[in-house]
Amino acid sequence: MTLTRLQFTPGINREVTSFANEGGWVDGDKIRFRAAFPETIGGWTGFNTQTFVGTTRSMHPWVTLTGKQLLGFGTNLKYYILQGGAPADVTPIRRTTVAGAATFSATTGSTTLTVTDPLHGAQINAFVAFTDAVSLGGNITAEVLNAEYQITRIVDTSTYEIEVAVAAAAGDTGDGGVATIAAYQINPGLGTVTFGTGWGTGAWSRGTWGSSSTTSVATGQLGMWSQDNYGEDLFFNVRDGGVYYWDATSGVAERGVSIASLVGSQSAPTVARRVMVSERDGHFIAFGCDPEFNPGVQDPLTIRFSSQENVLEWRARETTTAGELRLGSGSGIVTAVQTKQQILILTDISAHTMQYIGAPFTFGVSEVSTNISVAGPNAIVAAGDTVFWMGRGEFYAYDGRVQQMDCTVKDFVFSDIHIGQIEKVAAGHNAAFSEIWWFYPSASSTENNRYVVYNYAQNIWYYGSMSRTAWLDRGTFQYPLAACPTGCIFYHEFGLNDGSANPPAAINAYIESSAVDIAEGDQFMFAHRLIPDITFRTSTGTPTATFTLKAKNFPGGPLFGNDATNTTRTATVPIEQFTNQTFVRIRGRALSLRVESNQTNTGWRLGVPRLDIRTDGKR
Numbered sequence: 001m002t003l004t005r006l007q008f009t010p011g012i013n014r015e016v017t018s019f020a021n022e023g024g025w026v027d028g029d030k031i032r033f034r035a036a037f038p039e040t041i042g043g044w045t046g047f048n049t050q051t052f053v054g055t056t057r058s059m060h061p062w063v064t065l066t067g068k069q070l071l072g073f074g075t076n077l078k079y080y081i082l083q084g085g086a087p088a089d090v091t092p093i094r095r096t097t098v099a100g101a102a103t104f105s106a107t108t109g110s111t112t113l114t115v116t117d118p119l120h121g122a123q124i125n126a127f128v129a130f131t132d133a134v135s136l137g138g139n140i141t142a143e144v145l146n147a148e149y150q151i152t153r154i155v156d157t158s159t160y161e162i163e164v165a166v167a168a169a170a171g172d173t174g175d176g177g178v179a180t181i182a183a184y185q186i187n188p189g190l191g192t193v194t195f196g197t198g199w200g201t202g203a204w205s206r207g208t209w210g211s212s213s214t215t216s217v218a219t220g221q222l223g224m225w226s227q228d229n230y231g232e233d234l235f236f237n238v239r240d241g242g243v244y245y246w247d248a249t250s251g252v253a254e255r256g257v258s259i260a261s262l263v264g265s266q267s268a269p270t271v272a273r274r275v276m277v278s279e280r281d282g283h284f285i286a287f288g289c290d291p292e293f294n295p296g297v298q299d300p301l302t303i304r305f306s307s308q309e310n311v312l313e314w315r316a317r318e319t320t321t322a323g324e325l326r327l328g329s330g331s332g333i334v335t336a337v338q339t340k341q342q343i344l345i346l347t348d349i350s351a352h353t354m355q356y357i358g359a360p361f362t363f364g365v366s367e368v369s370t371n372i373s374v375a376g377p378n379a380i381v382a383a384g385d386t387v388f389w390m391g392r393g394e395f396y397a398y399d400g401r402v403q404q405m406d407c408t409v410k411d412f413v414f415s416d417i418h419i420g421q422i423e424k425v426a427a428g429h430n431a432a433f434s435e436i437w438w439f440y441p442s443a444s445s446t447e448n449n450r451y452v453v454y455n456y457a458q459n460i461w462y463y464g465s466m467s468r469t470a471w472l473d474r475g476t477f478q479y480p481l482a483a484c485p486t487g488c489i490f491y492h493e494f495g496l497n498d499g500s501a502n503p504p505a506a507i508n509a510y511i512e513s514s515a516v517d518i519a520e521g522d523q524f525m526f527a528h529r530l531i532p533d534i535t536f537r538t539s540t541g542t543p544t545a546t547f548t549l550k551a552k553n554f555p556g557g558p559l560f561g562n563d564a565t566n567t568t569r570t571a572t573v574p575i576e577q578f579t580n581q582t583f584v585r586i587r588g589r590a591l592s593l594r595v596e597s598n599q600t601n602t603g604w605r606l607g608v609p610r611l612d613i614r615t616d617g618k619r
Contacts, residue, residue, distance in 0.1 A: 003610040003612055008514075010038075011458070012463065014027075024514050031464070034605065037607060039604060040537075041464075042494060043492075043493075043495040044495075045491050047488075048082060055075055055469055057424075058225050058470055059071060059073040061472060062476065070082070073483070075487075079225060081234070090252065093255060097181055100178040101118075103117075104174075105175065116158060116159050117160075122160055122187065124154050127149065128149055128151060130145050130146055130181070138168060138170065138171030140172045149162040188223050189222050189223020190221060221239060223239075224378065226276065228276045230311065234256070236275065240271065240298065245258075266312060266314055270295060271289060283363075287303050288300040292304065292324055300331065300332030301333060305322060321362045325363065330349045332348060334376070340384065340385050344398055346372070348374070351372055373391035375392055375425040375440075378425065378470070380427055390440070395407050407454075409463055426470050429471075437452075438452050449465060450463065451468070469483050478491075484500065496602060513593045526615075527613045529584070531609060533609045535604065536576065543604070545595055545602075547595055548565075550591060551586050551587060551590070552588055552592075565583075
C-alpha cells in the first residue's frame with residue numbers, strides 16, 4: 001500500500017471523545033505548537049542565587065535612571081527588591097516600639113522565648129526585629145536577641161513566642177533591659193487558603209436549621225501584592241492592606257514606607273486592594289480603597305487617583321486632578337490590568353473600563369459586561385490591547401467587548417482544579433510564542449502544579465504540568481522569569497533542560513494523538529514500517545525521541561497492543577540526519593501515535609511521519 005501520512009490538527013482537544021477527535025491531538029506535556037506542528041518547550045535555569053522567605057505571587061521589573069535593573073517581587077510574607085544577585089528585604093515596618101516596651105522571658109532548657117508587648121498587634125508568621133537588648137544572663141546573649149525573628153505563636157494580645165538558636169540556661173532570668181526596641185513588619189497574608197466550618201461560618205440564614213456545620217468559608221486572605229513603578233521609584237501595596245512607596249535614591253537598604261506617612265502627603269489612601277500607575281498620564285491609582293472622607297474604612301468598590309505626577313496629593317479639588325470613583329456592581333474589585341488605551345477593572349461579577357478623559361473629571365468609568373467571573377487577582381494578563389483572564393469555569397477575552405473563549409480543554413481544566421485555592425491562579429504572557437499561560441492548582445494540590453496555554457496566533461490550546469506561582473515576560477530581562485513555590489526564580493525558554501535540579505535534569509515531554517481509523521475502520525490493518533519526520537533543533541549529543549503506536553478495535557475498547565521505536569539523530573551536517581525507518585508490528589482498526597523524550601539536552605519538532613500499512617486478517 002501507499003504510505004499513510006500521520007498529520008494531525010494543531011492544539012489539544014479534550015472536549016470530545018478520542019474517536020470524535022480523529023485527526024487531532026488528545027494529550028501532551030511540555031510541548032507547544034509552531035506553525036501547526038508540535039515541539040518541546042524551552043528549558044529553564046536559575047535566575048537568583050539566593051532563596052527568600054515565602055511564596056512569590058507577583059513580580060515587577062524596572063530600570064533606574066542609572067541603568068540598574070531591578071526586580072520587585074512580593075511573597076505571602078515579605079516584599080523584596082532584587083538588584084544584582086541578592087534580594088533585599090524592603091517590607092514596610094508597621095510599628096516601632098519605644099525603648100523597653102518589649103521584654104523577654106525564657107524557660108530553662110527551651111529555645112522558645114516569650115515576648116511581652118501589650119500593643120504588639122502581631123499575627124502568627126509576622127516578623128519582628130529587636131535592637132538594643134541586653135543578655136538575659138546566660139545563653140541568651142544580646143547577640144542572640146538583637147536579630148530578626150518570625151513569630152511562631154500568638155499567646156494573647158500582649159504576648160507571643162519566638163524561637164532562638166540556643167536553649168536557655170538557668171541563669172537566663174533577665175528581661176532584655178530597658179532599652180529594647182521592637183520593629184514589627186506588616187502582618188503577612190496566608191500562603192494557602194484555610195477554611196473554617198461550623199456555627200458562625202458563612203452568612204446567616206444560608207440554609208436550614210443545623211446546616212452550618214457543613215459550611216466552609218475562608219478564614220484568611222492570601223498574601224498577594226500589586227506594584228508599579230513611577231520612573232525609578234516603586235508604588236506598591238499588599239492586598240487589602242497598606243499603600244507604600246519606595247524611593248530608589250535611598251537604595252535597597254531602605255524599606256518601603258506608607259504614602260500617608262510621607263512629608264506633605266494629603267489624604268492618601270491607607271488601605272487598598274490593588275494599585276497601579278497610569279502610564280499615559282502619570283496618575284497613581286488605588287482600587288478598592290478607603291474614600292477620602294472616610295479614611296481607614298475600606299470600600300472594596302471605590303477607586304481613587306492622585307493628582308497628576310504627584311504621589312502626595314490625593315485631595316479631590318478644583319486645583320488638583322485627583323479624584324474618586326465608585327463602581328456600581330459587584331461586591332468588590334478583584335483585579336485591574338492596564339492596556340495601551342485603557343484600564344480594565346474586574347469585580348466578582350462585572351467588567352469595567354477606566355479611561356483618562358481630562359479635566360474636569362480626569363477619569364471616566366464604563367461598565368462593559370456583567371455575569372462574568374475571575375479566578376483571582378493574578379489570573380488576568382494583557383497582550384497588546386487584548387486582555388485575557390481565567391474565570392471560575394470559563395476563559396474570557398476583552399478586545400473592546402467581553403467574550404467567553406472557545407476552549408478545547410475547558411472541561412479537562414475545570415474538572416480538575418482546586419476551587420478552594422483558585423485565587424492562586426497566575427497568568428502570564430509569553431510574547432515570543434504568542435502564548436497566554438495560566439498556572440493553577442489541580443484538585444489534589446494546594447499549590448499551582450499545572451498549566452494551560454492559549455496560543456492566540458494559532459487559536460489553539462494545550463496544557464501540561466509545572467509548579468509556578470508567578471510569570472513575567474521578557475523585556476527588562478532577556479528571558480521570561482517564573483517563580484516556583486519553593487522560593488526560586490527561573491529564566492525560562494533557556495536551554496533544553498530542567499535547571500531546578502543539580503545537575504540539570506531532562507524535561508519529560510510528550511504528545512499523543514487521538515485514535516485514527518486505518519482505512520475506513522471497517523477492517524483490520526497491519527502496520528509494519530514507520531518513516532519518522534522530526535528535527536532535533538538545538539539538541540546536543542545524540543538526542544533520541546520515542547515513537548509509540550497504539551492500536552484499538554473499538555472506540556470503547558482497550559489499547560490492546562502497542563509498539564515503540566526510537567528515532568536517533570546520527571548527523572547534523574551537511575543536513576540533519578536521523579533514523580531512516582523503523583519496523584514495527586501492530587494491527588487493529590485504529591491507532592494512535594505518541595512521541596516523547598526523556599533525555600537531557602534534547603528538544604524536537606515533529607513533522608509528518610508516514611506509516612506503511614496493509615490489509616490484514618482478523619486473526
